[in-house]
Ligand code: COA
């Protein structure tokens with residue numbers, strides 16, 4: 001059990017607690033008759049993941065720790081929001097505001113939005129994925145009262161999208177990478193018209209679960225197309241990852257929300 005601890009030097013009390021817990025888990029497993037995989041983190045022995053900057057490092061290694069601190073500070077620096085005079089505030093809240101940046105905005109605004117998008121791409125595991133059409137891209141930033149960018153949503157114009165299917169007989173759609181088997185959804189092959197695609201959506205780890213993503217999508221729906229409030233049938237999510245899928249299901253109040261940007265309509 002000691003091996004499951006993320007830090008090598010845990011007091012024995014904690015160790016026995018862990019073993020009690022796993023005993024309980026095994027019992028639970030027997031009772032329900034279900035199979036249960038207990039992921040005790042064996043693959044990343046001694047590794048911890050930083051909830052803020054996302055870096056995985058070995059807490060016991062001074063070099064790793066130093067590298068983490070460096071990365072951590074650079075990451076937070078990139079999310080610092082200085083602001084500018086003519087910022088386009090599309091929503092204001094008790095805990096922050098949403099700023100919209102358009103492609104023809106002043107260079108410094110566009111540069112900031114691009115920098116944040118790069119940080120987000122890095123977090124989402126996108127490797128140098130360029131935007132499909134930067135001239136039609138709208139970037140929404142959620143800025144906290146402490147002047148930190150804690151949310152980012154990249155929206156783009158789309159013409160069609162596909163409904164996620166929940167039926168058991170649905171055909172899985174081929175992924176960006178054939179080796180990636182964890183795509184957790186299947187979708188219809190029938191396109192349907194849609195207006196706005198959520199190309200990326202991200203919220204800073206420590207600020208998740210506070211409705212920031214929800215408020216950003218609300219802002220997109222009311223500002224993406226001048227003069228109309230888009231329904232959840234007019235917005236689609238780009239190739240959602242597990243968190244994004246759970247969020248979209250909750251937000252759209254259906255597991256059959258719209259997706260795009262994964263197959264032929266790339
Ligand atoms: N699991 C289950 N439910 C979730 C969820 C999750 N991971 N994320 C959001 N929800 C639900 C919330 O419970 C909430 O429901 P409620 O309104 O009934 O309380 C609703 O969705 C809105 O959540 P919200 O607080 O606005 O979401 P968030 O600010 O925590 O941001 C993500 C959600 C997905 C943007 C955030 O988790 C994230 O950045 N994840 C990593 C990046 C990522 O995977 N992005 C998606 C790429 S496709």
Ligand code: ZN
Pocket residue numbers: 050051052053054055068071072
């Ligand atoms: Zn960190």
